[in-house]
Structures are given as structure tokens and as C-alpha cells.
Amino acid sequence: MFRTYGSRSNKLPISVLVFLLVAGLSLAQQQGWLGSSAKQARQSQPGLYRVSRFVDGDTIAVNMNGKTEKVRFVGVDTPETHKPNTPVQCYGPAAAAFTKNTIGNQPVRLVSDSLSTDRDRYDRLLRYVYLPDGTNLDQKLISEGYGFYYPYFPFTKSDEFAAAQQAAMAAHKGLWGNCSPTPTDGGGYVSNPQG
Numbered sequence: 108m109f110r111t112y113g114s115r116s117n118k119l120p121i122s123v124l125v126f127l128l129v130a131g132l133s134l135a136q137q138q139g140w141l142g143s144s145a146k147q148a149r150q151s152q153p154g155l156y157r158v159s160r161f162v163d164g165d166t167i168a169v170n171m172n173g174k175t176e177k178v179r180f181v182g183v184d185t186p187e188t189h190k191p192n193t194p195v196q197c198y199g200p201a202a203a204a205f206t207k208n209t210i211g212n213q214p215v216r217l218v219s220d221s222l223s224t225d226r227d228r229y230d231r232l233l234r235y236v237y238l239p240d241g242t243n244l245d246q247k248l249i250s251e252g253y254g255f256y257y258p259y260f261p262f263t264k265s266d267e268f269a270a271a272q273q274a275a276m277a278a279h280k281g282l283w284g285n286c287s288p289t290p291t292d293g294g295g296y297v298s299n300p301q302g
Contacts, residue, residue: 154216154217154218155214155215155216155239156169156170156171156214156215156216156217157169157170157212157214158210158215159175160175161203161206161207161210162177163185163187163188163189163199163202163203163206164185164186164188164199164202164203164205164206164248164253164254165179165180165183165184165185165202165206165245165248165254166178166179166180166231167206167210167215167236169215169217176231176232177229177230177231177232178217178231178232178233178234178236179227179229179231179232179233179234180234180235180236180244180245180248181220181223181233181234181235181245181262181264182220182235182245182246182249182256182257182262182264182265182268183245183246183248183249183254183255183256183257183268184254184255184257184295185198185199185202185203185206185248185253185254185255186198186199186202186254186282186286186297186298187199187298188200188202188203194300195300196286196297196298196299196300197282197285197286197287197298197299197300198252198253198281198282198285198286198298199298201253201281201282202248202253202254202282205248205251205253206244206248206253209238209244209247210236210238210244213238213239214239215236215237215238215239215244216236216237216238216239217232217234217235217236217237218234218235218237219233219234219235220233220234220235220262220263220264221263222261222262222263223260223261223262224260235264243264245264245268246264246267246268246271249268249271249272249275250271250272250274250275250280251275251280251281252275252278252279252280252281252282252283252284253281253282254282255272255288255295255296255297255298256268256269256271256272256295257295258293258294258295259293259294259295282298286298286299287299
């Protein structure tokens with residue numbers, strides 16, 4: 108009832124078709140015919156925002172539907188660079204540059220935390236900041252040694268962030284190898300002024 112096509116001559120046209128399909132898709136991608144609509148789709152997704160200003164290592168400003176909103180990263184604290192009445196802290200400029208260079212011109216996804224409040228006492232949105240590739244920038248700042256795990260308020264990724272800090276400390280990454288962080292009463296750390 109069913110015919111079996113096992114001859115080599117019948118397989119050749121299928122392999123040629125597959126080759127042509129792959130070559131066509133490759134050409135379309137190189138010419139940007141496929142990438143532009145995928146890029147537009149990513150940029151128009153809700154929750155993706157362009158950074159309008161880099162404030163410091165743990166704070167950015169985004170354009171959110173025509174309004175500028177300051178966003179404070181959840182669970183991480185980077186050394187200060189321009190806080191009133193506070194000197195520039197060790198690794199503060201490096202942390203600010205790391206955030207700026209890591210985000211670059213990419214849009215970021217902002218995600219709230221169910222255990223955290225929506226805004227802090229300065230009326231900044233409290234959010235996890237994700238890069239388009241899915242990287243959680245809050246955690247990356249800690250794991251690369253540009254910031255401290257911030258244990259003063261509850262958040263769902265607290266254990267992950269604490270572990271990331273322990274690993275960065277053990278490897279003497281970033282500020283752990285270049286500064287002398289001081290423990291605080293609340294279980295966190297603060298970076299000393301640059302010297």
C-alpha cells in the first residue's frame with residue numbers, strides 16, 4: 108500500500124531543497140530581512156525600556172511611556188559616586204561604568220519582586236533589571252564584584268544574591284580585591300572612600 112523510496116536518486120532532490128532553504132535563510136538573515144522584524148518585535152514588547160540616563164551603578168532612569176522614571180535595582184548596592192554629603196567610595200566609578208557599559212544601547216526588562224515594595228523612600232521604582240539575553244544585571248553586579256548584596260529588605264532572590272557575593276568575595280573579584288569593604292550592623296557592607 109505504501110511505497111518506499113529508498114533509491115539514491117529520490118533523496119538527491121530533497122537534499123538540494125534543504126540546501127537551498129538553508130542558503131536562502133542565511134542570505135535573508137545577512138541582509139537583515141529577518142532580523143529587523145524580530146528586533147522590532149523585541150523592542151515593542153511591554154516591559155522593555157530604553158535607558159535615558161545612567162545615575163550610578165545601581166540606579167538608572169528609563170523612558171516609560173513618555174515619562175522618565177528612576178529605577179533602583181533590587182537587592183544590590185553599589186559604592187556611592189555622588190551621594191550628597193558622602194565621598195566617592197572605592198569602586199563606585201567602576202561600578203557605574205560597568206552598569207553603563209553592560210547595558211549600552213540595549214533596552215532593559217524591568218521586573219518587580221513580589222516581596223519588595225513598588226517604590227523606595229526616594230520614590231524610585233524598585234526592579235530587577237534584565238538584559239535582552241536574560242541576564243539579571245542586579246545579580247551580575249554582585250557576582251562580578253561591582254556591588255554588595257543588600258540584605259536590608261526582603262526579596263525573593265536573596266539567597267542567590269548572598270551566594271553570588273560569597274563567591275565574589277572568595278575569588279577577590281572587583282571591589283573584594285581592590286577595596287577594604289566594611290561590614291555594617293545589618294549584615295551588609297559599605298565601601299570606604301577612595302584613597
